[in-house]
Amino acid sequence: MSHKLQRLLPIFVVGALVLAACGGGEIGGDESEAPESQGTDSSEAAAPSEAAFPEGDIEIELWTKEGDPQIEYVEALADAYTAEHANVTINVVNKDVEVLREDLVNTALAPESAPELVWTVADHVGPFTSAGVIQELDGKVDTAGYEEGALAAVQVDGTTWGIPISNGNQLMLYYNKSIVGEEPPADTDELIATATENTGDGSFGLVFNETESFWLTPWLAGFGTSVFEDDGTTPNLDTPEMQAALEFLYDLKYTEEVMPGEADYTIASDLFTSGDAAMIVNGDWELGNYADQLGDDLGVAPLPTVTSTGLDPAPYTAGSFYMVPSAIEGDTLTVVLDFISWSTSTENQIQMVEELRRLPANLEALEDPIVTDDPLLAGAAEAVQRGTPQPTNVEMRCVFDAMNTGIRDVLGAGNSDFASVTADMQAAAENCVATL
Numbered sequence: 001m002s003h004k005l006q007r008l009l010p011i012f013v014v015g016a017l018v019l020a021a022c023g024g025g026e027i028g029g030d031e032s033e034a035p036e037s038q039g040t041d042s043s044e045a046a047a048p049s050e051a052a053f054p055e056g057d058i059e060i061e062l063w064t065k066e067g068d069p070q071i072e073y074v075e076a077l078a079d080a081y082t083a084e085h086a087n088v089t090i091n092v093v094n095k096d097v098e099v100l101r102e103d104l105v106n107t108a109l110a111p112e113s114a115p116e117l118v119w120t121v122a123d124h125v126g127p128f129t130s131a132g133v134i135q136e137l138d139g140k141v142d143t144a145g146y147e148e149g150a151l152a153a154v155q156v157d158g159t160t161w162g163i164p165i166s167n168g169n170q171l172m173l174y175y176n177k178s179i180v181g182e183e184p185p186a187d188t189d190e191l192i193a194t195a196t197e198n199t200g201d202g203s204f205g206l207v208f209n210e211t212e213s214f215w216l217t218p219w220l221a222g223f224g225t226s227v228f229e230d231d232g233t234t235p236n237l238d239t240p241e242m243q244a245a246l247e248f249l250y251d252l253k254y255t256e257e258v259m260p261g262e263a264d265y266t267i268a269s270d271l272f273t274s275g276d277a278a279m280i281v282n283g284d285w286e287l288g289n290y291a292d293q294l295g296d297d298l299g300v301a302p303l304p305t306v307t308s309t310g311l312d313p314a315p316y317t318a319g320s321f322y323m324v325p326s327a328i329e330g331d332t333l334t335v336v337l338d339f340i341s342w343s344t345s346t347e348n349q350i351q352m353v354e355e356l357r358r359l360p361a362n363l364e365a366l367e368d369p370i371v372t373d374d375p376l377l378a379g380a381a382e383a384v385q386r387g388t389p390q391p392t393n394v395e396m397r398c399v400f401d402a403m404n405t406g407i408r409d410v411l412g413a414g415n416s417d418f419a420s421v422t423a424d425m426q427a428a429a430e431n432c433v434a435t436l
Contacts, residue, residue: 053338054331059089060339063104064119065097065320069289073355074119077343088335097121105131107325114325117336121169122153122318125161126394130436134161134323140337146344150361153318153389162321163340164361166352168284169390170315171218172383175299179278184301188222188248191279191304195258198278205258207268208281210411213403214316215281219245221314221388222306227399228391235399235433237406238426243418246410248306250418253411262412284380285320288357291376300379302386315383316390319361353377359384398432 066074071094078090093115095103101124107114108131118134128134137143138160143151147167154162175184179198185191195205208215220226225241228234253259260271269286271277273293281303282290290298303313322340324333342348349365352358359380360366371377390396406425409415 053085054334055087056331057087057089058332058335059091060117060332060336061091061093061115062117062119063093063095063100063115065095065100065121066119066285067094067096070285070356073352076355077348081339081342085335088339090339100124101127104128104133104325108133111327114327116325116328116332117339118323118325119165119320120323122162122321122392123390123396123400124323125154125156125392127397128323129156129161130394133326135326135328136161137163137324140333141340145346145363146361147363147366149317149389150319153392154321154323156392162323163344165320165322165344166284166356166358167319167361167366168359168380168384169318169320170380170383170387171215171281171283171303172315172380173279173301173303174272174282174286174290175279175301176272176275176277176294176297177299178297179275180299182299184279184299185304187305187307189307192252192256192258195252195279196256199258202276204260204271204277206252206279206281207259207263207271207277209263209265209268210253210259211264211404211408213400213407216245216249216403216407218303218313218315218387219248219306222303222309222311223248224309224311227403228395232391233393233395233433235395235402235426235429237399237402237429238422242422242425244308246406246418246421247416249407250410250414250416254414254416284358284383285356287376287380288355291357298376300376300383302379302383312386314386314388317384317387318390319359394436395429395433398429398436401432402426402429 062078064071064074071092075092078092082088082090097120100118100120104114104118105127114133136159141163143160143163146164150164150167151160154160154164173184180194185194191206197205199205217227220242223241223244225236225239227236229236260267263271268277268280269282272280273290287300303315305312324336328336344362346362346364349360349362350368350370353360353365353370357376359371359377365371402425405428406421409421410418415421
């Protein structure tokens with residue numbers, strides 16, 4: 001059922017959210033137009049209804065989190081579709097992932113500024129559904145051909161809010177074989193030893209983005225904790241395990257001194273691709289770029305086991321997803337849904353693997369030799385298996401924001417009072433949740 005803008009939250013709630021914070025497929029029709037079941041198990045999802053392709057001019061603005069060089073693939077995909085449909089224009093607009101979230105939530109108050117389609121991350125489901133700025137996709141796109149775990153990342157209480165493009169989004173360990181050797185470190189003791197051996201004279205053993213808490217979350221599982229209590233919504237940040245995870249990262253930088261004085265995403269990535277860093281913790285979205293830069297010297301592995309606990313880090317997994325803004329309807333919606341199905345077809349998903357070196361969400365593409373015979377993708381697949389689905393509830397945004405402040409305090413300012421940091425993180429998350 002299509003959700004129109006009159007279904008938006010009251011303005012004061014939306015304002016609080018703003019501050020807190022595959023060949024062409026079948027063209028989907030509205031669920032109410034689906035024919036009645038005739039002898040079919042009622043538990044089976046109805047296939048999207050057929051509809052004629054619109055003849056009038058259709059212009060689509062696609063917001064995507066993909067930046068250079070990955071945006072070139074998105075633009076090529078859009079161009080290939082419009083080459084088949086002369087009446088369709090697709091304008092691809094890059095937005096930083098956090099800016100994209102904020103801008104789409106803001107369209108709750110300014111719907112005329114909404115795009116026709118977004119290409120984003122799973123953790124946006126919570127803020128977007130709470131603000132009423134995206135629509136349900138059940139019955140509009142045939143979801144039978146997508147990997148179950150990838151699809152589940154954008155399903156809330158049985159409702160599908162997005163269609164998966166890639167499967168993963170997990171952090172993993174990239175290493176330069178010409179520096180580290182053929183085998184990656186298996187545990188954190190080996191990680192520290194390898195990093196220490198390769199630090200000096202302007203080079204560093206290990207780098208990662210020190211400014212975002214997404215790079216903290218895998219280590220929480222390695223130290224035996226998670227960001228929520230058992231109910232899945234109550235922040236669980238002021239714990240000894242969180243303090244141990246922060247201390248581990250602090251020691252890498254300030255005690256072992258294997259990391260640079262400062263490193264945001266760009267600095268860390270540039271150090272690795274230039275050969276000035278032996279290892280980097282980064283996401284699967286960089287696999288294609290790093291493979292192009294390092295060639296046969298690139299190695300990929302899951303994050304190493306935490307030696308003191310014997311537990312594996314568990315990076316958040318999800319991938320990239322299409323989401324459709326609430327106001328999109330009629331012929332424009334018909335084209336948007338067709339583009340979603342066409343672009344995630346087996347053929348196009350295999351092309352995505354070739355171009356971006358990401359694991360596809362399409363089941364047939366996942367079984368193609370381009371995936372199964374590639375050692376880098378095999379390493380990425382192992383990292384996915386060790387991961388855990390990223391929470392999509394709105395409380396996760398409060399947790400990320402609170403942890404961002406904490407990780408910047410520890411790694412940026414060098415604050416080693418971990419008990420104080422985790423207490424502040426907990427208080428900030430609770431205060432944020434109270435405003436939702």
